[in-house]
Amino acid sequence: MSLRIYNTLSRQKEEFHPLQAGRVHMYVCGPTVYDYPHIGHAKSYISFDVVVRYFRWLGYRVRYVQNITDVGHMLDSGEDRILKGAAREQIEPMELVEKYTAAYFKAMDQLNVLRPDISPRASGHIPEQIELVQKLLENGYAYEVNGSVYFDVSKWPEYGKLSGRKVEEQMAGARLDINEEKRHPADFALWKKAADNHLMQWNSPWGRGFPGWHIECSAMSAKYLGETFDIHGGGMENQFPHHECEIAQSEAASRKPFVRYWMHNNMVLVDGVKMSKSLGNFTTIAEALKKFSGEQVRFFILQSHYRSPVDFSDAAIAAAAQGLERLRNTRIELRKRLTADAHVSADGGRELAERHVQLFRQEMDDDFNTPAAIGRLFDFSRDLNRALAEGAPLGAAVATAFEELYVNVLGLGSEATGPGLDADPFIDLLVSLRNELRQKKEWALADRLRDGLASLGVQIKDGKQGATWSRG
Numbered sequence: 094m095s096l097r098i099y100n101t102l103s104r105q106k107e108e109f110h111p112l113q114a115g116r117v118h119m120y121v122c123g124p125t126v127y128d129y130p131h132i133g134h135a136k137s138y139i140s141f142d143v144v145v146r147y148f149r150w151l152g153y154r155v156r157y158v159q160n161i162t163d164v165g166h167m168l169d170s171g172e173d174r175i176l177k178g179a180a181r182e183q184i185e186p187m188e189l190v191e192k193y194t195a196a197y198f199k200a201m202d203q204l205n206v207l208r209p210d211i212s213p214r215a216s217g218h219i220p221e222q223i224e225l226v227q228k229l230l231e232n233g234y235a236y237e238v239n240g241s242v243y244f245d246v247s248k249w250p251e252y253g254k255l256s257g258r259k260v261e262e263q264m265a266g267a268r269l270d271i272n273e274e275k276r277h278p279a280d281f282a283l284w285k286k287a288a289d290n291h292l293m294q295w296n297s298p299w300g301r302g303f304p305g306w307h308i309e310c311s312a313m314s315a316k317y318l319g320e321t322f323d324i325h326g327g328g329m330e331n332q333f334p335h336h337e338c339e340i341a342q343s344e345a346a347s348r349k350p351f352v353r354y355w356m357h358n359n360m361v362l363v364d365g366v367k368m369s370k371s372l373g374n375f376t377t378i379a380e381a382l383k384k385f386s387g388e389q390v391r392f393f394i395l396q397s398h399y400r401s402p403v404d405f406s407d408a409a410i411a412a413a414a415q416g417l418e419r420l421r422n423t424r425i426e427l428r429k430r431l432t433a434d435a436h437v438s439a440d441g442g443r444e445l446a447e448r449h450v451q452l453f454r455q456e457m458d459d460d461f462n463t464p465a466a467i468g469r470l471f472d473f474s475r476d477l478n479r480a481l482a483e484g485a486p487l488g489a490a491v492a493t494a495f496e497e498l499y500v501n502v503l504g505l506g507s508e509a510t511g512p513g514l515d516a517d518p519f520i521d522l523l524v525s526l527r528n529e530l531r532q533k534k535e536w537a538l539a540d541r542l543r544d545g546l547a548s549l550g551v552q553i554k555d556g557k558q559g560a561t562w563s564r565g
């Protein structure tokens with residue numbers, strides 16, 4: 094049994110073999126931090142989070158790099174997204190970046206998306222980007238005009254190999270390009286000369302300027318993952334031009350293959366139309382989390398394959414939440430049984446667990462097929478419920494197996510997400526219940542509550558005014 098990944102480059106599923114045994118080096122294009130993250134971001138980063146989690150569960154050492162784009166990502170109008178956001182909010186560009194980077198990570202934490210191992214910022218890697226542009230000039234793949242540097246697509250016959258687009262087609266389809274500096278309309282900027290009043294600009298061998306958007310990913314992935322690495326992920330819409338440009342830049346500079354497996358996730362649709370900021374039909378993650386828990390949103394997204402689009406609606410998340418409830422109940426019942434029955438044999442149900450883990454794994458090995466894997470988890474849950482009802486001896490092995498798939502691989506089971514799930518009111522309730530028990534001199538039960546809370550990191554202090562509690 095081996096893991097197979099759909100590689101956009103070959104347009105087929107390929108058996109996965111890492112460059113270095115036991116290790117996975119993976120890069121995913123991160124957010125441009127100029128506004129609040131929406132459900133489209135949730136789908137993208139939850140999908141790749143499960144990829145990372147699955148590799149780790151299989152025993153690989155993963156280095157996961159996801160950049161923060163804080164300069165150079167232009168809108169179709171030619172405006173820099175960060176500068177536009179800074180003007181909108183009348184703050185410094187880096188204030189804007191700080192604000193929305195924090196918002197992005199907060200939302201990802203609520204969705205239980207693990208933090209990348211490295212989150213490099215484009216603005217923090219200007220020297221690396223300049224070096225790469227210099228290398229491309231030296232190798233003869235780029236040219237400088239009036240302080241800007243462009244990649245010369247005519248020198249790179251493989252341009253289009255990822256997206257399947259031909260340069261001639263791009264010519265025919267290109268909008269009237271008013272940029273007279275370019276030799277060819279398909280050429281793209283590596284470095285742009287900055288106007289005097291441009292807020293983000295740096296010194297370079299070509300004068301004051303700023304990097305083009307694509308160059309950051311080439312520079313930062315090479316720095317942290319090597320010139321050739323295992324997996325590069327991103328949204329389908331970034332295949333062209335962004336990833337095509339990344340390949341051209343990286344391979345023309347290093348003269349080595351850039352990425353071995355290209356993975357692209359599909360989009361979130363609203364009434365059949367892509368959810369996006371530019372279309373104004375987006376729901377921010379924070380808005381969704383007012384109605385649903387992070388776990389529910391996460392489960393809803395994982396019920397579609399990463400390469401399939403997902404139709405977003407409150408009703409669809411609510412339907413997913415019902416299914417999730419069934420799995421949660423199984424987990425709770427299983428835990429109860431294990432704590433209630435001290436005589437269970439550790440091996441009870443081991444065979445059942447092994448069979449279901451195997452089936453789950455087969456689905457995940459098929460290009461991270463989470464909807465099918467979740468289907469297998471429902472089968473597992475159904476068999477567990479039957480065993481629980483029949484009073485069959487179930488031991489730690491079966492509970493561990495269920496936990497691993499549910500928590501470690503799918504990233505579910507994180508209770509502290511979303512509104513209404515804050516633990517404080519529950520702790521207050523337990524503490525007041527304990528007070529009543531003490532008044533009734535039910536000391537044993539009161540102590541059990543105190544000790545139980547202490548084991549969860551909540552300390553109760555009894556005082557003259559009654560009990561108070563603190564964390565830690």
Ligand SMILES: [Zn+2]
Pocket residue numbers: 121122123310335339
């Ligand atoms: Zn990128």
